[in-house]
Amino acid sequence: MKPQKPRTWLKDLKAGQGLDDFLVVRRFSLMPYRDPSKGHYLTAVLEDRTGKMEARAWDRGEQFAQVLKEETVFRIRGQATEYQGVVQLHIHAVEPVHPQDVDWEAFLPVTPRDRNALELELDQAISRIENSFMRTLLTDLFADSQIRHAYSTAPAAMSHHQAYIGGLLEHSLGVLQTALRLADNVPEANQDLLTVGAILHDIGKIAELQYDRVIGYTTEGNLLGHIVIGINLLDRWMEKVEGFPKELRIKIEHLIASHHGEYEWQSPKRPQMVEALILHYADRFDADMFKIRQALAEAKDGWTPYLKSMERRFYVGEGGDER
Numbered sequence: 001m002k003p004q005k006p007r008t009w010l011k012d013l014k015a016g017q018g019l020d021d022f023l024v025v026r027r028f029s030l031m032p033y034r035d036p037s038k039g040h041y042l043t044a045v046l047e048d049r050t051g052k053m054e055a056r057a058w059d060r061g062e063q064f065a066q067v068l069k070e071e072t073v074f075r076i077r078g079q080a081t082e083y084q085g086v087v088q089l090h091i092h093a094v095e096p097v098h099p100q101d102v103d104w105e106a107f108l109p110v111t112p113r114d115r116n117a118l119e120l121e122l123d124q125a126i127s128r129i130e131n132s133f134m135r136t137l138l139t140d141l142f143a144d145s146q147i148r149h150a151y152s153t154a155p156a157a158m159s160h161h162q163a164y165i166g167g168l169l170e171h172s173l174g175v176l177q178t179a180l181r182l183a184d185n186v187p188e189a190n191q192d193l194l195t196v197g198a199i200l201h202d203i204g205k206i207a208e209l210q211y212d213r214v215i216g217y218t219t220e221g222n223l224l225g226h227i228v229i230g231i232n233l234l235d236r237w238m239e240k241v242e243g244f245p246k247e248l249r250i251k252i253e254h255l256i257a258s259h260h261g262e263y264e265w266q267s268p269k270r271p272q273m274v275e276a277l278i279l280h281y282a283d284r285f286d287a288d289m290f291k292i293r294q295a296l297a298e299a300k301d302g303w304t305p306y307l308k309s310m311e312r313r314f315y316v317g318e319g320g321d322e323r
Helices: 061-065 115-127 132-143 145-153 167-183 191-200 219-223 226-240 246-258 274-296
Strands: 018-032 040-048 051-057 072-083 086-096 209-212 214-217
Touching: 018 061, 040 061, 040 086, 051 061, 115 132, 115 145, 115 167, 115 191, 132 145, 132 191, 132 226, 132 246, 145 167, 167 191, 167 274, 191 246, 191 274, 214 219, 219 226, 226 246, 246 274
Parallel strands: 051 086
Antiparallel strands: 018 040, 018 072, 040 051, 072 086, 209 214
């Protein structure tokens, strides 16, 4: 059974308060009582996205240790107490939960953007596609509730950019905005094709990345990567659209295959269409700007911290932001 909302965050828990909610058990162990005849008590570290808390189970520690698993979410019931000025939790009960019942946003960082507004932006972009085959492809794809949920929930990366819940949706729409602005100066570019490419270029990340407990790679992600996963997924969906042109299918798959731009960046192909070149630059720009904006917030003495992935610092100015 799912605990009642709103939840109590660990950072807000005060001594004397009761708790009944889902928490990650980061680690636990059994510790012997000074009197060996009393057996062992359980000590654990519990976590949600606001922080960690030490916990103890004095009465049924050995029983709970048979149930608990580290790096796993459990329903925890207990009461906060204070020991040497620090709040910790006295555990009264633990209960396994099904991953589908867990709101992972309680344990992982989330996009600062309004996800409902982002989904509306996605739907509006799809509705503006003039080509009926491409519009039908995206309409049908995102009418699938599992794909839509995964696309709006998945992170954009494991660590480099938008590595949080909703990051894939946020990044893809950022790429779309940049790509369409670049295309304003490129009359040769097909804006429908560019829209589809921007929205779908990272679609494989819905299966490449897992984001329960921590963000990391799935087995499929490790063995295939999001480009191969994305092409396979889209190939199946394009097959479902009656009469979908073969050449259009190849163009869309080329956009996915080439969006990393260079072979050394694990791109199976380099861009060989105008739209593919624009998509590559827009993708890289959005990812780089995310890193730069984070660094700008930490700037000191006119310079950002050194960005290892970009091998440079960025100048803000001696007087701060003068732009």
